Amino acid sequence: MRENIKATVKNILTAYLELNKHRKTPERFTILDAVYSMDGHFSLEELGDKLTNEYNFPVSRATLYNTLRLLIKLRLVVCHRFQSTTKYEACFDNNSHCHQICTMCGKVTEVKSQGVIDAINKMPTRRFHKDGFTLYVYGICSSCQTKMRRHTAKGNETKKVQKSK
Amino acid sequence: MRENIKATVKNILTAYLELNKHRKTPERFTILDAVYSMDGHFSLEELGDKLTNEYNFPVSRATLYNTLRLLIKLRLVVCHRFQSTTKYEACFDNNSHCHQICTMCGKVTEVKSQGVIDAINKMPTRRFHKDGFTLYVYGICSSCQTKMRRHTAKGNETKKVQKSK
DNA sequence: GTTACTGCAAACGATTTGCAAGTGG
DNA sequence: CCACTTGCAAATCGTTTGCAGTAAC
Numbered sequence: 001m002r003e004n005i006k007a008t009v010k011n012i013l014t015a016y017l018e019l020n021k022h023r024k025t026p027e028r029f030t031i032l033d034a035v036y037s038m039d040g041h042f043s044l045e046e047l048g049d050k051l052t053n054e055y056n057f058p059v060s061r062a063t064l065y066n067t068l069r070l071l072i073k074l075r076l077v078v079c080h081r082f083q084s085t086t087k088y089e090a091c092f093d094n095n096s097h098c099h100q101i102c103t104m105c106g107k108v109t110e111v112k113s114q115g116v117i118d119a120i121n122k123m124p125t126r127r128f129h130k131d132g133f134t135l136y137v138y139g140i141c142s143s144c145q146t147k148m149r150r151h152t153a154k155g156n157e158t159k160k161v162q163k164s165k
Numbered sequence: 166m167r168e169n170i171k172a173t174v175k176n177i178l179t180a181y182l183e184l185n186k187h188r189k190t191p192e193r194f195t196i197l198d199a200v201y202s203m204d205g206h207f208s209l210e211e212l213g214d215k216l217t218n219e220y221n222f223p224v225s226r227a228t229l230y231n232t233l234r235l236l237i238k239l240r241l242v243v244c245h246r247f248q249s250t251t252k253y254e255a256c257f258d259n260n261s262h263c264h265q266i267c268t269m270c271g272k273v274t275e276v277k278s279q280g281v282i283d284a285i286n287k288m289p290t291r292r293f294h295k296d297g298f299t300l301y302v303y304g305i306c307s308s309c310q311t312k313m314r315r316h317t318a319k320g321n322e323t324k325k326v327q328k329s330k
Numbered sequence: 331g332t333t334a335c336t337g338c339a340a341a342c343g344a345t346t347t348g349c350a351a352g353t354g355g
Numbered sequence: 356c357c358a359c360t361t362g363c364a365a366a367t368c369g370t371t372t373g374c375a376g377t378a379a380c
């Protein structure tokens with residue numbers, strides 16, 4: 001299953017490189033394979049580690065950045081910038097998903113909602129050719145709701161300030 | 166109209182500061198006012214410039230960052246990280262909007278779609294209390310579509326690579 | 331008067347860039 | 356063999372932090 005996807009995205013990359021007369025370097029293909037072996041969100045760091053440890057194929061930071069940029073351009077990867085960190089994600093055949101982000105603790109959860117997907121696809125655009133979306137829904141997760149209730153119950157002179165430490 | 170909103174958000178800020186025993190500094194209120202005087206997206210830079218030039222009230226970078234973080238926490242401001250730049254936006258009573266982003270030229274357009282808003286509000290969540298969303302729809306804008314058609318028509322050995330200069 | 335807030339400058343971390351060496355076509 | 360890619364290290368950029376002075380309460 002996943003191997004199917006890997007083969008498909010590899011073909012997309014190959015086609016693009018040939019069409020545009022770019023080089024088919026082992027780095028590019030190995031990085032693509034590694035990306036499609038990661039589960040969910042990952043950082044550049046983690047990708048580099050996987051390449052070094054599991055693939056025995058260390059790649060420089062610069063090349064990681066270059067290749068990720070290429071894959072993003074090809075829409076084989078999406079990039080999220082949460083709070084402080086940047087996370088990447090393989091996105092072929094998964095262009096369309098929603099992230100629930102808790103504004104208290106920063107926890108990110110993925111959700112799928114066909115209703116939302118349909119509504120976005122139906123959304124009228126003036127000659128704009130849609131081919132994917134990212135949705136971030138902000139709010140308070142259940143455990144933070146509980147914390148807040150407990151906190152307010154205690155009286156509100158507590159100094160719950162910026163730093164949550 | 167806009168003055169109404171300004172008054173409302175000012176009250177929200179005041180209430181928060183009093184409740185949490187934080188100080189009501191002129192910086193905080195002036196920054197809030199400036200934020201709600203900006204049109205659409207703005208950068209930290211632009212906000213600082215407005216404060217300096219139009220308000221005659223220069224504020225340090227550190228304070229801008231601190232205050233924006235506070236306003237984001239209060240959901241009076243949202244922060245977008247596009248490609249390379251970070252943009253902020255006043256968002257009271259405007260929690261819900263969609264951005265169309267062209268993956269070729271990077272142009273960002275705002276769109277409003279009641280269908281999408283409804284679908285997201287109806288989206289089921291497991292005890293997650295939603296209070297706003299941001300939607301990024303990726304695709305190709307009309308002028309880039311035209312460019313591409315012209316480009317492919319000319320023959321595809323042209324080296325249209327990374328740098329668009 | 332106390333303590334939080336501000337401004338400054340230094341520190342920091344993530345990303346980009348310049349250049350020499352390597353390698354795909 | 357040419358020039359695109361890579362790797363390295365230095366440069367750059369946005370953001371955070373530490374500290375001393377200032378002002379809110």
